[in-house]
Amino acid sequence: MHELPVINSILKVVLKHAVDNNVNKVIAVHLQVGELSDLEDKWMQQYFDHLAKGGIAEGARLKIERTPVVMKCSDCGDAYIADIKQDKALVCPECGSKKNSLISGREYFVKNLEAI
Amino acid sequence: MSDEIRLIEVKEDILADNTQIAKQLQENLRKEKTFLLNLMASPGAGKTSLVIQTIRNLKEKLRIGVMEADIDSMVDAEKVAKEGVAAIQIRTGGFCHMDATMVKSGLNAMDTDTLDLVILENVGNLVCPAEFETGAIKNAMILSVPEGDDKPLKYPLMFSVCHVLVINKTDFLELSDFDVEKCRERVLKINPDIRIFEVSCRTGEGIDKWVQWLYEEVKVL
Numbered sequence: 568m569h570e571l572p573v574i575n576s577i578l579k580v581v582l583k584h585a586v587d588n589n590v591n592k593v594i595a596v597h598l599q600v601g602e603l604s605d606l607e608d609k610w611m612q613q614y615f616d617h618l619a620k621g622g623i624a625e626g627a628r629l630k631i632e633r634t635p636v637v638m639k640c641s642d643c644g645d646a647y648i649a650d651i652k653q654d655k656a657l658v659c660p661e662c663g664s665k666k667n668s669l670i671s672g673r674e675y676f677v678k679n680l681e682a683i
Numbered sequence: 684m685s686d687e688i689r690l691i692e693v694k695e696d697i698l699a700d701n702t703q704i705a706k707q708l709q710e711n712l713r714k715e716k717t718f719l720l721n722l723m724a725s726p727g728a729g730k731t732s733l734v735i736q737t738i739r740n741l742k743e744k745l746r747i748g749v750m751e752a753d754i755d756s757m758v759d760a761e762k763v764a765k766e767g768v769a770a771i772q773i774r775t776g777g778f779c780h781m782d783a784t785m786v787k788s789g790l791n792a793m794d795t796d797t798l799d800l801v802i803l804e805n806v807g808n809l810v811c812p813a814e815f816e817t818g819a820i821k822n823a824m825i826l827s828v829p830e831g832d833d834k835p836l837k838y839p840l841m842f843s844v845c846h847v848l849v850i851n852k853t854d855f856l857e858l859s860d861f862d863v864e865k866c867r868e869r870v871l872k873i874n875p876d877i878r879i880f881e882v883s884c885r886t887g888e889g890i891d892k893w894v895q896w897l898y899e900e901v902k903v904l
Contacts, residue, residue: 569779570810584693594688603840641875650895651839656872657728665873669843673814675698680691 570606573675574614580677581624593624599634599676618636636672642662701815705783708818717795718901722817724792726807728827729851731759732803738766740894745799745901750789752781752806769793783818800901813849814843823847826853832866842870847878849893853899854883
């Protein structure tokens with residue numbers, strides 16, 4: 568539902584770095600998207616295509632890498648990858664505690680650009 | 684000019700701008716001693732009803748303002764204004780959430796230094812508002828009984844960003860399969876620090892505990 572503002576922000580970051588680096592054309596954008604995001608790759612690409620039309624990022628391909636949900640144990644400090652879609656309790660693999668906080672999994676991160 | 688493909692390092696979080704504005708806004712609110720509560724829920728979960736119950740219980744003790752965000756219409760602000768508090772309506776014009784910049788301009792339109800508590804009633808959905816920080820001191824959400832106890836599995840981000848969950852419409856429990864314990868387990872799994880209140884805005888049951896919690900939070904700001 569919020570594809571438009573998210574993709575618009577991605578495009579802004581892409582264009583800023585493209586201009587700073589005197590790029591003629593952006594070929595691909597490598598994104599890291601947290602698994603908590605519900606945006607689908609296909610729709611992200613379609614919105615990007617629409618917004619990038621007429622600029623140096625037109626036609627660029629989004630290469631989307633999903634980054635896992637990582638929790639930090641509040642008792643022993645261990646960081647672990649969590650499968651939050653399973654309907655069972657999250658338990659720290661190190662100490663068995665159920666107390667935790669989210670470290671990553673909700674990010675939209677522009678890693679790099681391929682450009683000419 | 685070479686046609687060779689170059690790799691340009693970017694390493695930028697696209698929500699960083701919004702997060703930065705939200706942090707600044709939160710800092711200003713703390714200085715002004717204005718408590719901003721970001722209230723999120725699905726359409727029909729009872730956001731406006733909870734706002735009205737909260738006003739009725741706290742308006743003698745706190746100076747309250749309400750910012751209603753909707754894609755269109757003024758009905759919520761009109762309802763809230765009838766309760767005798769400052770209310771503004773923000774029409775997001777198709778946007779499915781409020782971001783920090785929108786909240787900032789909303790707050791500018793209110794006299795926040797004369798207010799102890801501002802309730803932001805965010806756009807009704809469990810997806811988009813969770814992604815964008817608003818500058819609020821606390822995030823609260825409502826899950827109503829008819830929506831079902833499986834919602835924490837479907838919208839984990841929303842349940843993970845909230846400090847408080849209000850389970851509303853408990854007067855419907857006997858007509859439904861909603862399992863409060865199961866729901867609590869599912870929520871606490873992804874957010875062990877969340878506070879959970881069970882209320883019925885219609886009958887008023889449980890409202891006192893929610894209101895007491897909110898009042899104490901506003902007082903210690």
